[in-house]
Amino acid sequence: MSSLLEQRYRQVLRLLPADYRQAWGEDMVASFMQAAYAAAPDDPEGVEISRPGIGEAASIAALAVRLRLGGSGAAPRPFSWGEAVRRVALIGLLAQAVGALSGVVLMTWALKQLPGAMPLPDATPPFGGDRWQALWSFTGLLWLPAYLSAVHGHHRAARILTSVAFLPVLVTDVLRMTDATNGGVTTARVGWLIVNALPLLALVAFGPDAPRPRARPWLIALPVGTAATIAVALAAQPWPGREHLGLALADWPGLWSAGLIAAALALPVVRRGDRLPVWPLTLALLVPPVLALRVITVLDYARMGTYTHDTAEPVIVGTIQSVVLVIVGVILAGTATLRLRHLPAATDART
Known part of the structure; x- marks a missing residue:
């Protein structure tokens, strides 16, 4: 009869695709059980009623995601899912980079009061003041190196830089949500925060076997998207x-x-x-x-x-x-x- 720990290991392994579980499930259970007994040799009964560790469960979950979002050499269906999520990440990063670049251009235009300049937006940072608003808008440029890293296949750097770029967004949204005079928590702000986090979440598909994207179309999309956004913003005054x-x-x-x-x-x-x-x-x-x-x-x-x-x-x-x-x-x-x-x-x- 299998122990309670073994049954729990098998339940966690159900996260994996069926074909992978069929090929490697027994070996994985045996390895997990052997490691569990080795970690507590004086308490085998306690081991048998214990649960898989958080680290073990997390590693299995990460493996399940990597297998379903396939990279190079994966079967066509998981590869299609992986490529789709990777492109969602790239599109999200592109949108953030375009928004940051166009925002800085329009902000500079407004501050310099150049011909045709738009008025400064009403939504100021929680710190207040047009000058702080202008300076804070430049933090959006952190999305640019994150996007370029992902486009050029530097996956680890892209994840780190995206996390850094997301921090100012998170700080601003959290401060606004905690400020009752500024509207507090609203559905729109929660929605914006989730949408801004999507590129960071989608970067999970950039595993070690993820193919490198074709850089040229994505590099061309950056100036084209920025110019189009500025043109629409000016035309929509x-x-x-x-x-x-x-x-x-x-x-x-x-x-x-x-x-x-x-x-x-x-x-x-x-x-x-x-x-x-x-x-x-x-x-x-x-x-x-x-x-x-x-x-x-x-x-x-x-x-x-x-x-x-x-x-x-x-x-x-x-x-x-x-x-x-x-x-x-x-x-x-x-x-x-x-x-x-x-x-x-x-x-x-x-x-």
Whole structure:
């Protein structure tokens, strides 16, 4: 009869893919049990009723993630999932880098009061003051080395630099959430914090066997995206008699939604010959967080009184984008699922 510890080890091993567990499960259980008895040779009965250590469970969970998000040499299905999550990470880092670069340019433009300059945003850091706001905006540039490290295949550096870049975001959001006079904890702020954390979480797919991305397209996307964001922000300044239309066209969730919808529409033409459904799967994974953020901000606009008889543009545009995102997400998810079913799921039985 197996001991309680052995049963618990087998339960933890259920995190692993079935084919891997079938090939290596017995050896792993034997190794774990041997190590457990060796650690407490004078108390075998205590060992038999104990539980797997946190470190052991964490290592199995990490292995399960690595096997399901396959790298080079993995079966087509886990490789497709791995590539999709890796591209989600790159797109998230790209968005952060583009937002930081364009934000610094627009902030400098506003501070210098150059022709056509936009007014400084109302949302100041919790420290207060335009000067602090300008200085604090430069911390967003920390996303740039994180993005470039990921693009060039320096996975460990990318994880460290992304963690560093995320810290100012976390500090700002936590300080604002703890400030009741600044609105406190809101659904929008929690949503923004989760979306900002997605690139950091998705970097888990960059394991030691992750293939290096093609750097050139991602490097080109950085200046192109920055220029496009600045152009949209300048074009969306308040128009006489339609002051809220700019907000409807150029808020960040709106730009995300428009970009995601445009990418989905271009996908059948641009990636027609792809053997693996990596890009449909990537875009399908991006739809839920973008849609959630879009819906949250639309509700905020309505709650703040934006939705009136003459200033309905932000809510109307956001609602249309939300509906289109739902349709696009269903189509992308269906396409990716259908194509994934025709791919082998077996992974290499390797550690």
